[in-house]
Amino acid sequence: MRNSEFPLLRTNLFTALLSVTMSFEMAEDDRTEQQDREWIRGMALKDADALDAFYTRYNRLAFSLVLRIVGNREDAEDVLTDVFWQVWQQASRYDASRGKPVAWLMTIARTRAIDRLRSTGRHEVPTSDPDKHNGPPAAPAQPDPFVQTDTRKAVHEALQSLQEQQRIPLEMAYFQGMSHTEIAAALGQPLGTVKDRIRTGIMHLRKRLRPYL
């Protein structure tokens, strides 16, 4: 074997290992989703053990999102209780054709958190400085044993790859519950521009994160 063939061989080996690793991760994701669906079915039948298991897997993820939106732990814990109570009450309405259980949960969590944000009248003042869109001072990051590190990394990289002018309106909408008209007014940009940036931004996210959807 010539020395010039080594780089090609390393590249092929790396590609094969990456492919195998991703296959395992995808299989793990499928198992997780299947288990989530079973727990939701259990909750629909009022099996409290299913709620216990579902809460154990996702309480940190949901709480982190809620805390990011409402800004203080006390409100966040109240909202978190409401979120999982809504999941418990509406489990029979979960429609698998509308998305993964985790996406359903995050949608509920965001909606309840935005409702709380609006009801308390607190609203972050949007600016174009992305560092000021991080909500409350973040507690020291604690690893979530139920969230795969590579998922966090992929989301972080996807956001970093967004143009700032796309990322900011997306985060203002998602984390602060601001409508496109409010964002346009806050940023002093034309409404059409804001709408287009939200659309192109979310398209970019979908493209980058498709393996995890």
Added chain:
Amino acid sequence: MNMRHTELTDDLQERASLYAAGAMTDSERLEYVRHLDEDQCSVCQAEVKELQSAMSMLAFSVPSSSPSATVKVRLMQQARQAVPVSQPRPAGFRWLQWTTAIIALTSVAVALSLMRTNTELRRETDALKSRIARLEVQLGEQQTIIATLTRAGVRVVDLAGQGTNTQASGRIFWDQSRKQWLFSVRNLPPAPADKSYQLWFVPKKGSPISARVFNTEADGSITVEVPVPDNVTDLNAAAVTTEPFGGQPQPTGPFALLGAM
């Protein structure tokens, strides 16, 4: 917007994006939700599904924090109190119920099987008892025959078939000390339903005396014991005639068997 779309346009994609990002105004959102739910627009539903999933991934971008343990305690207490008594029981209970049901079904199956086996055994026992009884009777008859045949002073009289019964034959073992005949017939077809065979003592003087009314088995044979009356001493012959069913005081029918003493 009150229709189902057939293809995804830039405008529809923008609406789906604004909805998924949570950037619609309240009125826009209400109208769009109505479109998704009531119009059942599969084009928009599919787009929203993917875009909402993509947006929900933003939750993974937030530094991880943990709620206090009291949240779970409060939630689970609330949930368990809300579970009606008739709702599914704990897993251990269900396991116990299933186990009990399986044991009960198995017991019923075993009991039914035992009952069936028991019935079959009882039937076989009855059949064996019946067979033993028949064998005992046959054995008694054989012992009587053997005793008669082997006893000293037994006289043997052969009877020959008569008329249409030339293939038939009979034999009398006359035990004079016991005043008893052992009468055996072979190859004499059973008499018709309205007829009977009748055995006669035919004395040298006087009229025949009825000895016995009988019929043969399907194979044309029979062996019977016939007591010999005291007044029957000097016989000329023994005869079998075919008579009306039940026999007659005196012979009226044709001879079936006849043997001289």
